[in-house]
Each structure stands twice: as C-alpha cells, then as structure tokens.
Amino acid sequence: MNIRIYNARILTMEENVPVFAGEIQVTGNKIAYVGPTADEKDAMGENTKVEEKIWDREIDAKGNLIMPGFKNAHTHSAMTFLRSYADDLPLLDWLNKQVFPMEAKLTPEDIYHLSKLAIMEYLTSGMTANFDMYLTPETVAQASLDCGYRTVLCGAFNNFSQSIEELEDWYQRYNEKDSLVHFELGFHAEYTNSRENLEKLAELSHKYHAPLYTHSSESRSEVEECIGRYGMTPTALLDKLGIFDYGGGCYHCVHMTDEDLEILKEKNIYVVTNPGSNVKLASGIARLEDMLERGIHVAIGTDGPASNNCLDMFREMFLATGLAKIKADDASALDADKVLRMATVEGAHAMRLFDADVLAAGKLADLVMIDLHQPNMQPINNLTKNIVYSGSKQNVKMTMVNGKVLYEDGQFHIGVRPEDVYAKANEIIGRMKCN
Amino acid sequence: MNIRIYNARILTMEENVPVFAGEIQVTGNKIAYVGPTADEKDAMGENTKVEEKIWDREIDAKGNLIMPGFKNAHTHSAMTFLRSYADDLPLLDWLNKQVFPMEAKLTPEDIYHLSKLAIMEYLTSGMTANFDMYLTPETVAQASLDCGYRTVLCGAFNNFSQSIEELEDWYQRYNEKDSLVHFELGFHAEYTNSRENLEKLAELSHKYHAPLYTHSSESRSEVEECIGRYGMTPTALLDKLGIFDYGGGCYHCVHMTDEDLEILKEKNIYVVTNPGSNVKLASGIARLEDMLERGIHVAIGTDGPASNNCLDMFREMFLATGLAKIKADDASALDADKVLRMATVEGAHAMRLFDADVLAAGKLADLVMIDLHQPNMQPINNLTKNIVYSGSKQNVKMTMVNGKVLYEDGQFHIGVRPEDVYAKANEIIGRMKCN
Incomplete structure (x- = not known):
C-alpha cells in the first residue's frame, strides 16, 4: 500500500x-x-x-x-484475563496468591486470544509496539503476526518455567530482519531464579553478545531479600554475574541505591519505568530524575493489565511526570519534552527497534x-x-x-471481530473460575 | 423529551x-x-x-x-486558555507570575467562551455537573445555561476581586429550584483574604445559614504562612472565625494535621481532593485514607485546566487511589468502590445536588x-x-x-459548533500573547 x-x-x-x-x-x-x-x-x-x-x-x-507511535517497553499482554480480578494486594501476595495459581490454568491458545485483546487496547492508545514477557512466546508471536502488530518478545525464564535451551531456540528463531516479531533474551527476576540459572543466563548472553532484560528492584522486600541471600542488591548481583555485560534493560527499578544507578549508567542498561503498576501495587516511586541526570536512558511500559490495570500510554506519561514532581517536591521536574521522548524514541531504542x-x-x-x-x-x-x-x-x-x-x-482492522475477542476473554476467565 | x-x-x-x-x-x-x-x-x-x-x-x-454522571466538585473552567501555557512551576510562582497577570486580561465574554470549552471536555469525560469558582459567575452561568449544562457556581471572593455585596447578590439571584445553575458562597483562600474579609464571610454565612467553600491547605508554604500570620493552621483559623459553622467544603486539603481533620469531621466539612493538580504542581498527596477513616466526606475535582491540565474524572479516580496506595504503602488502600462513590454520590452531596x-x-x-x-x-x-x-x-x-x-x-449537542469554540479559545490566548 x-x-x-x-x-x-x-x-x-x-x-x-x-x-x-x-x-x-x-x-x-x-x-x-x-x-x-x-x-x-x-x-x-x-x-x-x-x-x-x-x-x-x-x-x-x-x-x-x-x-x-508510542512504544510499550514492558508488558505481559495476555494477563488481560486477570483485569479487575486480582487487585488491592501488595506485589508478592498478588503474585503468589492470585496471579501464579491462575496462570497455571492457562493454555497456549488462551494466551493467543488474550494477547489479541491487549493488542487492541494498545492500538486505542497509539502504541505501535510492545515488549512482551510471557509464558508462551510462540502464541504471543502468532497473535501479533495475525493482527499485523509489532512485538518484541522477551524471555521470562525462571525456576518454574522456560529453559535456557528454549531461550536460545527462540532467540535464533525470531530473528528475521523484516519480521514484525523479534525475540530478546530475558528472565523473570533475580528472586525467581537460582544462582545457577543466573550464571547460565550470563553465559548465553556472552555467547551471542546479546543484551538481557529482567524485572528488577520493583519492591523493597525484593531488594531486602536479595541482600539477605547474596549480601548485595539485585543490580549489584546481576552486574557481578555478568548479566549486564552486553547491555539490556531492567523493568521497574523502583528501589535503587546510588551505586545501583552508577552500574546501570556504566553498563548502558535501559530502565523501563511502570508508574501505573508501581502506584497500584504500592511498590513506590522510581527515581527518574536521578536516572536522567546521570544519563541513564529511561523508557516507559504499562506492565501487565492485571497490575495496572489499563494499557494506556497517556496515563503512564502523566503518572511519570506527576510522580517525579511529587518525589522531587518540584513542579519543574521531568517536563513534558522528556516524558514524550521516553514514551517514543527511548522506548524504541530500549526495545532495539532502531528503525x-x-x-x-x-x-x-x-x-x-x-x-x-x-x-x-x-x-x-x-x-x-x-x-x-x-x-x-x-x-x-x-x-x-x-x-x-x-x-x-x-x-x-486486525482480521478478527472485536466481539469475538471479548467473548473469548470472558470464556477463558469464566472457565477458570469454575475449575 | x-x-x-x-x-x-x-x-x-x-x-x-x-x-x-x-x-x-x-x-x-x-x-x-x-x-x-x-x-x-x-x-x-x-x-x-x-x-x-x-x-x-x-x-x-x-x-x-x-x-x-461524575461530579466535578472543584474546577475553574475558564482557565482553559492557559492549558499548556503556564506549566512546570510551583503553586505560588505559577499563580503570581503566570496565572494572575494573564487573568487580568480576561473579559467577561472571554470567560463565557472559555467555560464552554471546559463544558465540552466535561461531557467527554462523563461529568454531568461542575462546581465552578471563577471571576465572573454571570458569564460562567450563561455558558452553562446556553449549553444545557449543570453548574454550581462558587464565590471566589478575595482582596482583589468580588465583594461581599456581590456574593450576597449572586446567592439570592441563582437560587431557583429548577434552574441548571446554583450559587454557593465561597472565597478564594485564607492567603488572599484579609482577616476583615474572612470575618465578613462568616457573617454572611451566619445570616443565611449557608455553607462556605474555599481553597485550603493546598501547599506547605500556604499553611506555614498562615501559622506565621495567625499562629494557627488555615483550618483552625477558619473554624475559629466561624467560617465552618454552616458546613461547606475545602478544596485540596493536602497539608492537614490530625487536629485539622478533627475540625472538618466535627463541622461536617467536605473535602474535595484534586490529585491531578496536586501532583502536577508538586503540592503533595492528600491524606484521603485518614479522612475516610474519620468519617469525613471526600469528593473529587479536576481543579482548573491550567494546573491539571486535563479535565478527566477517569484520570482523577486512578490518581486518587494510586496516590493513596503509595502514601499508605499499602495496595489495599482506598479501593475502587470508595473512589467511585467519591466521584459520583459524594461529589453530588458536596455540591448540594442532592437530587x-x-x-x-x-x-x-x-x-x-x-x-x-x-x-x-x-x-x-x-x-x-x-x-x-x-x-x-x-x-x-x-x-x-x-x-x-x-x-x-x-x-x-450544546447549541454551538465545536470548531467555533476552539477558534474562540485560540483567538483569546493569541490576543493576550500580543498584548
């Protein structure tokens, strides 16, 4: 055309x-x-x-x-099924008591349909690409391809799902230059991976000179527990293990020390901030102004619809600037030009969509x-x-x-009737509630 | 019909x-x-x-x-002309250096047209009434009547504009039972009124057994300056002067002591929270959970489009709950049921729209x-x-x-072409920039 x-x-x-x-x-x-x-x-x-x-x-x-178009630099699209279902709980309870048990009931085909529902919402908010970490990258990819949508898949490797071999396979498979879908190496988080896993991830990244992406320092307890386990913050640990040697990005980064920020700057690691999710789960307010001052690149993501609960870059942009102003006690903090850049150009770069x-x-x-x-x-x-x-x-x-x-x-104009997508989503969560 | x-x-x-x-x-x-x-x-x-x-x-x-419909329980509609013009400044600088000098150039007719632009935006956000504090209530009222929109006018009395006589006149004039427009007694704030003014306001309220509405405790410096002048917080001062004797409401209420909250509870004063404006001006986060726990009634307002900058109850609702969760460090704080009630029923009651x-x-x-x-x-x-x-x-x-x-x-369907309203708004701000 x-x-x-x-x-x-x-x-x-x-x-x-x-x-x-x-x-x-x-x-x-x-x-x-x-x-x-x-x-x-x-x-x-x-x-x-x-x-x-x-x-x-x-x-x-x-x-x-x-x-x-806006770039949604961190999300879990298929979690649409849990929108307005799992709410009003702190991060770890929300994850362990609501999200994980329900996710265990998902089929790969469910994930296909639920991803389409999210893609529809991205389109209504002017988002032209998403960086999607979820259980079955194959069906997430198929949903995007069928809709004509651009998706960067992100590995979600952890102790319970996905494997190093799968990551390597996906990395090789979803790597065609002109495809709508790419894959980047990634893992769920430090707290859901053994040290052995983390070492394997570093090895894989070194083998391909490839960046790695992960959740990091989202909640205070996550950081404290990592310090308990390893005597250092997640950022310091991942750096020490060689995870950051070929760049990549960290999602959330709410609870960061000055030393953590220095590491991200030195290793050129993108921060993807998720202000809607961070307030809704009471995780805290990220130090965006401190990051930008140090020259760290910051992009914006909606996070998944189970925590946010909407997929709207306009809301995220206003939250990013509003929370930064509150945190700095300064109405001039993080002005509109910086925020719009984060939501577009920086997002594209964080996702390696340089074109x-x-x-x-x-x-x-x-x-x-x-x-x-x-x-x-x-x-x-x-x-x-x-x-x-x-x-x-x-x-x-x-x-x-x-x-x-x-x-x-x-x-x-995505090759499927909206009402059919809605019906599928209701059918999936309905089935789960009965079982 | x-x-x-x-x-x-x-x-x-x-x-x-x-x-x-x-x-x-x-x-x-x-x-x-x-x-x-x-x-x-x-x-x-x-x-x-x-x-x-x-x-x-x-x-x-x-x-x-x-x-x-949602009830916008605090706004300054006609400030649409300053949207995206006066930004990124703390409250008092914003007010003194940007807002007041530009407002001095407004004609009553300007206010008529600029109010219509806001009414259009209220309609797009499902808001069916606004509680409007602005310079010329007559032309604000006319805009609402011509659009078929419901508006509660609020006096904006202060040392520089409006008078006690005008307040009394408007209170009597806009008082017909079936009208779309009503008037409530109100004043801009403690910090823009002499003690003599405040005493006159209390007298007027006592004369009609009528509630009074005002901005209060929006910024830390406002509270500190009041303590400097009177040895007490704005809330304590207004209470002492008899301002709260017949109820009413306070806008913002960001910096409140426990004693302040006790006063509001005892005198049955509505709090109207304005989270969008409060983050954008870096004013702070209101203690909504503490207010509700004490049984204080809380409604929601967008504040004016020069500080917010949009007029959207959906954004205000998410901010109200998100900020409350962050402030309480608790994801279960201020749940959706409470927020929806604030945006509808409590708003109507705060505005005395009991029907x-x-x-x-x-x-x-x-x-x-x-x-x-x-x-x-x-x-x-x-x-x-x-x-x-x-x-x-x-x-x-x-x-x-x-x-x-x-x-x-x-x-x-408000009797005017949208493009004509937009053209008028651009013409008004264009004229001001040239003068």
Whole structure:
C-alpha cells in the first residue's frame, strides 16, 4: 500500500525539530517522505517537478498531528484475563496468591486470544509496539503476526518455567530482519531464579553478545531479600554475574541505591519505568530524575493489565511526570519534552527497534494520528504539553503499524471481530473460575 | 423529551445495589423509572399491565453500563486558555507570575467562551455537573445555561476581586429550584483574604445559614504562612472565625494535621481532593485514607485546566487511589468502590445536588453511558474496578444532563459548533500573547 497523509501537523521526534505543517508518504512498510507538501516546496523554489505517484489512499489529516507511535517497553499482554480480578494486594501476595495459581490454568491458545485483546487496547492508545514477557512466546508471536502488530518478545525464564535451551531456540528463531516479531533474551527476576540459572543466563548472553532484560528492584522486600541471600542488591548481583555485560534493560527499578544507578549508567542498561503498576501495587516511586541526570536512558511500559490495570500510554506519561514532581517536591521536574521522548524514541531504542524511533524517510511506518479537534487538545499553546499533560485515548484517531492502518476512528482492522475477542476473554476467565 | 434506554447494565450507586440488567426511563428532566424491563417484570409476575407510553426516543444500550454522571466538585473552567501555557512551576510562582497577570486580561465574554470549552471536555469525560469558582459567575452561568449544562457556581471572593455585596447578590439571584445553575458562597483562600474579609464571610454565612467553600491547605508554604500570620493552621483559623459553622467544603486539603481533620469531621466539612493538580504542581498527596477513616466526606475535582491540565474524572479516580496506595504503602488502600462513590454520590452531596446523586425514580436525569464494548473494559470481572482502574474518556458513549443528551458518540449537542469554540479559545490566548 502507498499511503499519503497530507494537511497534517508533524512531530518527527528528531532532536530539535519543532512541529511543522506538511505531509508524510508511506510506501509499503516504510516512510518514504516526511516534510512540507509539494506545493509548499514549490513555493519555496525547492521542488519544481514532483514525481507523479499512484496512491492507494490519500488521507486528509485536517490539521491533526502525526507523530511516532508510542512504544510499550514492558508488558505481559495476555494477563488481560486477570483485569479487575486480582487487585488491592501488595506485589508478592498478588503474585503468589492470585496471579501464579491462575496462570497455571492457562493454555497456549488462551494466551493467543488474550494477547489479541491487549493488542487492541494498545492500538486505542497509539502504541505501535510492545515488549512482551510471557509464558508462551510462540502464541504471543502468532497473535501479533495475525493482527499485523509489532512485538518484541522477551524471555521470562525462571525456576518454574522456560529453559535456557528454549531461550536460545527462540532467540535464533525470531530473528528475521523484516519480521514484525523479534525475540530478546530475558528472565523473570533475580528472586525467581537460582544462582545457577543466573550464571547460565550470563553465559548465553556472552555467547551471542546479546543484551538481557529482567524485572528488577520493583519492591523493597525484593531488594531486602536479595541482600539477605547474596549480601548485595539485585543490580549489584546481576552486574557481578555478568548479566549486564552486553547491555539490556531492567523493568521497574523502583528501589535503587546510588551505586545501583552508577552500574546501570556504566553498563548502558535501559530502565523501563511502570508508574501505573508501581502506584497500584504500592511498590513506590522510581527515581527518574536521578536516572536522567546521570544519563541513564529511561523508557516507559504499562506492565501487565492485571497490575495496572489499563494499557494506556497517556496515563503512564502523566503518572511519570506527576510522580517525579511529587518525589522531587518540584513542579519543574521531568517536563513534558522528556516524558514524550521516553514514551517514543527511548522506548524504541530500549526495545532495539532502531528503525521505529522517529519519523524520517527510510524508517518504519509506525505512527499515530492525534486528534486535535477535541476539547482537551485546545487551545494549541504547546502540542507536546497538550499530549503529555492532557492527552487521552480519546485523541487517538488512527494507529498505523508497519505501513498498515490497524485502528482508525474507533474501528479495528486486525482480521478478527472485536466481539469475538471479548467473548473469548470472558470464556477463558469464566472457565477458570469454575475449575 | 421522554427517553427510554433499554438493554442496559445499570449501576444506580445506591448503597448495596449491585449492577443489574434493565432499563431506565426519563421523562422531562427526571428519571421516571429504573429497574428490570417490563418483560422481565412480567416473567417475575410483578407487572401484568404496563402503561403504554409514547417515547420520543428509545435507545438500545447494547449491554453498556448506565450510571450516574461524575461530579466535578472543584474546577475553574475558564482557565482553559492557559492549558499548556503556564506549566512546570510551583503553586505560588505559577499563580503570581503566570496565572494572575494573564487573568487580568480576561473579559467577561472571554470567560463565557472559555467555560464552554471546559463544558465540552466535561461531557467527554462523563461529568454531568461542575462546581465552578471563577471571576465572573454571570458569564460562567450563561455558558452553562446556553449549553444545557449543570453548574454550581462558587464565590471566589478575595482582596482583589468580588465583594461581599456581590456574593450576597449572586446567592439570592441563582437560587431557583429548577434552574441548571446554583450559587454557593465561597472565597478564594485564607492567603488572599484579609482577616476583615474572612470575618465578613462568616457573617454572611451566619445570616443565611449557608455553607462556605474555599481553597485550603493546598501547599506547605500556604499553611506555614498562615501559622506565621495567625499562629494557627488555615483550618483552625477558619473554624475559629466561624467560617465552618454552616458546613461547606475545602478544596485540596493536602497539608492537614490530625487536629485539622478533627475540625472538618466535627463541622461536617467536605473535602474535595484534586490529585491531578496536586501532583502536577508538586503540592503533595492528600491524606484521603485518614479522612475516610474519620468519617469525613471526600469528593473529587479536576481543579482548573491550567494546573491539571486535563479535565478527566477517569484520570482523577486512578490518581486518587494510586496516590493513596503509595502514601499508605499499602495496595489495599482506598479501593475502587470508595473512589467511585467519591466521584459520583459524594461529589453530588458536596455540591448540594442532592437530587443528582444516584439513579432512582424522581432523581434528576444526569447520567452517563459507559461503553463496555472496548478492549479496556474486557473481560467483565468487576465493573467498578474496570471503571476506576482502567476506564478512560474513550469509554464515554453518551452523557445526559437534565434529561437531555448533550454528548453522544463523539458529537456535541450544546447549541454551538465545536470548531467555533476552539477558534474562540485560540483567538483569546493569541490576543493576550500580543498584548
């Protein structure tokens, strides 16, 4: 498909490029052109002859904003079945008493359907890719492929599920350059893995020079227990075991010492913050300002729908800045520009989607149209602030992944009827409640 | 208009009434019936003969949820012009350096148009009434009347604007039983009023046995300065001066001592919490759990769009519970049931809209239809949790105020074209930037 979107405001998210009026041209799954319209270029004397092109579709953006899609840099999509089921418990009780027993009843096919429900919600929030850690990467991958959605799978290795051999197999299998699905090595957490496991993970990372991703330092007790076991924080332990030698990322990072932050900076480890989940589970407030000051890269994730419970980058962005302001006791902390960068460019880089970070010719056509013809986007004093401080799912007019419009004006174009996905999700949790 | 909404899930918000399937009938501006459908009643042998009624409109709710509209119990609607203009500053700098100088340039007509922009946003978030403190109540009232929106005006008396005589005049004028607009006595804050003013306010309240509303204890410095001036907290001072003798409410209440809370409880003063504004201005986290434990009534407000910056009850509800959980270091703090009550029933009572609190025959037809056919509302494990933990503006399918559908499927029915309201708002802030 060749698609031209004209009459748009454009925010490329390239450094120091302000919002401008223009058009964007998509050929296949890539961006072919972003800039002023042909007429405008003519007027500037820059473009006397434009190549005539046959467009499959021309979209009048009516002054709305085109920007890179948000990147959900940490989630467990298929946990949709537990939305509003397991709530109001602290992290470890929630995990051990509610989540793990219910997850034990999931089939790989359940995970396929439940992942689709999450993908639909990502699309409504303008998220064009997710970094998904869950039990059966094969069926998570299939859900994304069937919907046309971009997913980076993350290993969830731990003492009870997945194995080093499986990780290696998935890493080799989901590695085609042009696929919508990739795999990165990862494990659930320090506290769910033996020391032997952790050493094997480091070995695997060293073998492929590959980064590793994991939950880390989400709750205070998790850190305390690690210190009890090993005499050091999770961050210090993972570093000592060689887990960080080829980069990667840590999810949550709520309870971090200065020394921990120095390690992440030195090893170029991404932090993926999950503010919605962190407040809902009362885990705490991450030190985002301290991280950014040290030059640590920070991305944003929703975490899974059982802990958050919604999958909404607008809510996460406001929480990230609001909590940082409260923590710093300073209303100027973590301004909107920084937050929007975390939700887009930094997210893409954390997920190693280096071709899906900004809008530019040659980049992947993963983008979103933000409806500015809504009361919460008016007046237009500052578009970045409008998006971060007052944006909402309601403003997502269109979400394009890999050059295809998957969501537009409230309609999904993902090869399945929404009502069928909802019915499946209710059927799955219904079956579990009976058994 | 007689409107019948059938095939609905219904949450009346009456105590101990769970969600049920049924229908709601609206006659004029009132609810005539809420309950099972006629067919269902027949089947239960409860209803053999149904009165034939001519409906102006019958709406198939398609299984969506009908519930009372949210009540925005504290806002400054017309501050829409400063959205994304004055940001990232602490409260007092923000107020003195950005807000007050710009507000000095506002005309009453500006306030009329800017209030309409806020009303539109309230409708998109399912809010059916606002408690509005601003400079020119007459034009705020006119905006609401012209849109068909319900507004409780609140006096904003202070050393620089409004007078006791005006308060008394408005209190008498906007007092008709069936009007969409009412007026309650109120003043900006302790720190913007002389002691003499505060004494006059107490006198006026005593004269009419009328409650008083004000900002109070929003920032730490505000409380410290009051202690410096009077040797006591704002709450203790206002109590001592007789301000609380006929009830009323305090907005924000972030920095409160135990003694302050005892006073509010004893005098039956509503707290209106504004979590979005409180985090964005780094004011702090209110002690909501401590308030509820003492039996203090708590409602929720968005505050104005210059500080928040959006007008969205879904965001406020999640922030209220999330911040309470963080403050208490307890994931079970302030659960979804309590928060939903604050956003609806308690809000109505705080605003003295005793006829707009729950869905029942004889109550005002101020209600909202929540779209459950959206991925963030599925599966349906618990509707209250779905709304509070994962709801969003995107789920507001219809908002009815006073028996009239003012917003439905993204379209406004308020007697003015949205684009004209947006153009006016941009024109007003544009003019100010040039002067």
